[in-house]
Amino acid sequence: MQNLSYFARLWRNLARRKDVEQELDQEMSAYLSLLADESSPREANLESGGIHQLKEQVREAKAGFFMQTLLQDVRYGWRMLRRSPTFTIVAILALTLGIGATTTIFSIVYGVLLRPLPYPDADRVAFIFDHFSPQNAEHGTMSIADYLDLEKGNHAFETIELFRQSLFDVTGAKDPEQVQGAYVTAGVFAMLRVQPMMGRTFLTGEDAANAPGVAVISETWWRHALGADPNILGRKVNLNGVPTTVVGVMPASFGFPRPSYQVWANVRLKPPTFRGPFGMHGLGRLKPGVTFAQAQLDTNAVAHRIELENPKTYHRMTMPVVPLRDGLVGNIRAALFAFLGAVFLLLGIAAVNVACLLLARATAREKEIALRVSLGAASGRLIRQLLTESLLLSVLGGGAGCVLAYAGIAALRAWNPGNFPRIDEVRLDGMALGFALLISLLTGLLFGLAPAFQTGRDKLASSLREGGRGGTAHAGRRRLQSALVMGELALALILVTSAGLLVRSFVLLGQVNSGAQAPPENVLSMKISPIPSTYRNSDQIIPFYQRVLERVKAVPGVTYAAISDSLPPDRQNDYDTFVIQGQQFAPGETNPAVTCPIVSPDYFRALGVPLVRGRFFTDHDVENAPPVVIISESMARRYFPNDNPLGHRLKASGPDLNGSPYMEIVGVVGGVRYTGLDDQPADAYYQPYAQTMYYQRTNLVVRSAGPAISLANSLRSAIREIDKDTVISDVNTMEEALGASVVGPRFRTLLLGGFAFCALVLAAIGIYGVIAYSVAQRTQEIGIRMALGAHRSNVIRQVVIEGLRLALAGTALGIAGAFLATRLLASLLYSVKATDPVTFAIGPLILIAVALVASFLPACRAAMVDPMIALRHE
Amino acid sequence: MSDPAPKTTNLLQGTLDLLILRALSLEPLHGLGISRRIEQITQGTFQVKPGSLFPALHRMEEAGWLAPSWGESENNRKAKYYRLTAAGRKQAQAETEEWQRISLAIAAALQAT
Numbered sequence: 013m014q015n016l017s018y019f020a021r022l023w024r025n026l027a028r029r030k031d032v033e034q035e036l037d038q039e040m041s042a043y044l045s046l047l048a049d050e051s052s053p054r055e056a057n058l059e060s061g062g063i064h065q066l067k068e069q070v071r072e073a074k075a076g077f078f079m080q081t082l083l084q085d086v087r088y089g090w091r092m093l094r095r096s097p098t099f100t101i102v103a104i105l106a107l108t109l110g111i112g113a114t115t116t117i118f119s120i121v122y123g124v125l126l127r128p129l130p131y132p133d134a135d136r137v138a139f140i141f142d143h144f145s146p147q148n149a150e151h152g153t154m155s156i157a158d159y160l161d162l163e164k165g166n167h168a169f170e171t172i173e174l175f176r177q178s179l180f181d182v183t184g185a186k187d188p189e190q191v192q193g194a195y196v197t198a199g200v201f202a203m204l205r206v207q208p209m210m211g212r213t214f215l216t217g218e219d220a221a222n223a224p225g226v227a228v229i230s231e232t233w234w235r236h237a238l239g240a241d242p243n244i245l246g247r248k249v250n251l252n253g254v255p256t257t258v259v260g261v262m263p264a265s266f267g268f269p270r271p272s273y274q275v276w277a278n279v280r281l282k283p284p285t286f287r288g289p290f291g292m293h294g295l296g297r298l299k300p301g302v303t304f305a306q307a308q309l310d311t312n313a314v315a316h317r318i319e320l321e322n323p324k325t326y327h328r329m330t331m332p333v334v335p336l337r338d339g340l341v342g343n344i345r346a347a348l349f350a351f352l353g354a355v356f357l358l359l360g361i362a363a364v365n366v367a368c369l370l371l372a373r374a375t376a377r378e379k380e381i382a383l384r385v386s387l388g389a390a391s392g393r394l395i396r397q398l399l400t401e402s403l404l405l406s407v408l409g410g411g412a413g414c415v416l417a418y419a420g421i422a423a424l425r426a427w428n429p430g431n432f433p434r435i436d437e438v439r440l441d442g443m444a445l446g447f448a449l450l451i452s453l454l455t456g457l458l459f460g461l462a463p464a465f466q467t468g469r470d471k472l473a474s475s476l477r478e479g480g481r482g483g484t485a486h487a488g489r490r491r492l493q494s495a496l497v498m499g500e501l502a503l504a505l506i507l508v509t510s511a512g513l514l515v516r517s518f519v520l521l522g523q524v525n526s527g528a529q530a531p532p533e534n535v536l537s538m539k540i541s542p543i544p545s546t547y548r549n550s551d552q553i554i555p556f557y558q559r560v561l562e563r564v565k566a567v568p569g570v571t572y573a574a575i576s577d578s579l580p581p582d583r584q585n586d587y588d589t590f591v592i593q594g595q596q597f598a599p600g601e602t603n604p605a606v607t608c609p610i611v612s613p614d615y616f617r618a619l620g621v622p623l624v625r626g627r628f629f630t631d632h633d634v635e636n637a638p639p640v641v642i643i644s645e646s647m648a649r650r651y652f653p654n655d656n657p658l659g660h661r662l663k664a665s666g667p668d669l670n671g672s673p674y675m676e677i678v679g680v681v682g683g684v685r686y687t688g689l690d691d692q693p694a695d696a697y698y699q700p701y702a703q704t705m706y707y708q709r710t711n712l713v714v715r716s717a718g719p720a721i722s723l724a725n726s727l728r729s730a731i732r733e734i735d736k737d738t739v740i741s742d743v744n745t746m747e748e749a750l751g752a753s754v755v756g757p758r759f760r761t762l763l764l765g766g767f768a769f770c771a772l773v774l775a776a777i778g779i780y781g782v783i784a785y786s787v788a789q790r791t792q793e794i795g796i797r798m799a800l801g802a803h804r805s806n807v808i809r810q811v812v813i814e815g816l817r818l819a820l821a822g823t824a825l826g827i828a829g830a831f832l833a834t835r836l837l838a839s840l841l842y843s844v845k846a847t848d849p850v851t852f853a854i855g856p857l858i859l860i861a862v863a864l865v866a867s868f869l870p871a872c873r874a875a876m877v878d879p880m881i882a883l884r885h886e
Numbered sequence: 887m888s889d890p891a892p893k894t895t896n897l898l899q900g901t902l903d904l905l906i907l908r909a910l911s912l913e914p915l916h917g918l919g920i921s922r923r924i925e926q927i928t929q930g931t932f933q934v935k936p937g938s939l940f941p942a943l944h945r946m947e948e949a950g951w952l953a954p955s956w957g958e959s960e961n962n963r964k965a966k967y968y969r970l971t972a973a974g975r976k977q978a979q980a981e982t983e984e985w986q987r988i989s990l991a992i993a994a995a996l997q998a999t
Contacts, residue, residue, distance in 0.1 A: 039940075039965070040940075042916065042963050042965040043917045045963055046916070046918045046959055046961060046963070046965070047918060065937070066936055069940065070940045070941050070944050072941065073940075073941030074944050
């Protein structure tokens, strides 16, 4: 009750100040008049000690006094800021930039790396992978056989589930459509502890070999593609040609493993006849009390038993256990932390910049402050006033920064630069706003403290006497200012160098050739997915593609048409090991797996892959003809260093797989990059589709004499003429595919380049401020020198040299810092070392050039000084 | 802006609060009345200066011990009167007991020598 009345009074004191003051006034005058009745007015006044002081004493005792002075300080600070709008705008812009960028990147780091996953106790769930030779993927996929062994043999997990990502061709509803989804075992939903919003998830046993097709779909897909059909449960759709009953709808918040997943169908665990095919991701929930390390030992023991029992398939086998979040986030961590480091540097630069501006402004306010001290202001009270002003600045900057961050996040989400997992979960939430407030206050304190204490230390009496004219009292402030600018330049150089390294590596990446020499805008590709139920085996698939190729070749404008399951620069479909006839292996050893595209005869011509020796495939390389193969140049060099590979024979899948025939090498072609432009051209062997086709889904590639994008529609209708249910997706030119493959590096380069540019601008403002300040301080001195006959050029040189000295010192510091900092970037660089001498030479040059320009402007102003005016200058 | 009150306030404040509460135990009084009444009941030992009295009155009012009301003073001017609230009476009781305890203890300590 008492507290309540206290707050009521606090509110009254703050909000209805006029009433409170009026009452106080009345009370005091009544008191004085009563006192006056007893004695003379003079005595009364003496006894009361002066009515104003008395009132002030009462005010101090009242609730909210602290807040009242704070409000007073804020009001006063606001007036001071408005009085020098240029200073205020520059300072707030710098802070907006710093805080906005930091908050944006923080939101991404938080959303991607730190925000809890939307599944209960998700930190107990793990991905389980296969890692073995010759598959050699660190986080490789497993087969059903591995899964069954793991489920039976492990002791660490409550359950083990599987999922296999798949594009689903959906037919039977409206237009054929392709949606992202996964085949999952029946227990996945229960293991993730999620509930459907309608219907049910899978029942135990619905992943059996003979189970009917059932699917759970996402709320998003249900609303958008199925018109939010209220009778959706029990409805049948065709998924990859399999009639499937929809049994449940998951709320939109569920998107496993990613929000883009719309359909989860039951996987059917057919008893495996061999250790394959791979492509399954294992998932498990740890038993209570079991750690990840213990689980790792447990799965490795299982892997070891599997290896002992299947020595022909696996070597050096382990089963890595990876926490769910790490598995979902992948390798984005390094880039995110680089960004975070960069924005903190930027924030530091902004803060130092504002500190410099505040120091410079402190000079202009010396008279005011000296006056306040002489009127009795305590130095603590003054520092508080100055800190209030800097906090006011930083809070304004922080507010604007939040707006900037909101826009930044929206832009990033709209752009979604390819490789950001969980980007849909990134938003400007309470956590990000709290972070923005925190860093605003911290930077406000940081950049406010130095100038405030410097002011507190100044000999104010002397500055009052000097009337604010620069004297020796300013030396300390100027030293501090110079030190700050040097630090600022050093930070800026770290950013500029880092961005320089990324730019260099991106430029080099842009010069990389995918291996396809046709003009990229003249090559168009699209993914073709015929319905699996119509084209069950190669007897049906091969004629289908033959017809497609014939029909497509007849489309006006098409020069070459081909199919291939793999495409440069990063669409490797399959890789496998092999053995060359006559090759001898130690037991358990084999050749490493290489890319093995399945292509039609004109594939190399369509892409412009050069023939090195031998021949391309022809229309005669069909099922009953002798099996043939074409190998890449690098593979020829590696395996036939002193020999002509033509005429040798090789076999797919290594020495242990019987049944696959030896194929004669009939050609050697140039290297093509299938695993990204930042990787080496892949060792590859190509097989003709008419001898090996067993995937329904493949890519159509056409080349035309001019830009090929205009062909897209006529190609689409040509294919639909042959089978109207064929799903066509991923239509793009090679130019677009090349661009998309470097979207991650491009994004990193643009972002860091943007930060570095901002840093340069801020550094330029900083050094300009310091030099301009020092010139203003020395107007008289310069005037005297010129009156005594100094040339304008001398004056300019002297001022510029002052700026140059600052720049050199800052650069030296910055190079040292950059050497340490850029090491963290190493994993993001392509064929550039983190200590690349070119970048380390150019970065400082840019910085020094900026510093020269920034100090040249005030230098010119100094040289324009009219000696007579300067001497009278006061 | 003046410096905050000296550090010895605590003890004095405690004394002053008790004196004000006692002074108001009979009837509501205005500021000067309270000051005169304290002088009277302490037989002139304590002369409370307005610079201490009024801040204390406002503080105690905000604490809910005193309630203000506007009334006519003896010279027919509008004056602010203070009276004890229920919380104020309880506080007076508690502080009286506390002071009695202390003064007994101090008296005993003085006699012990």
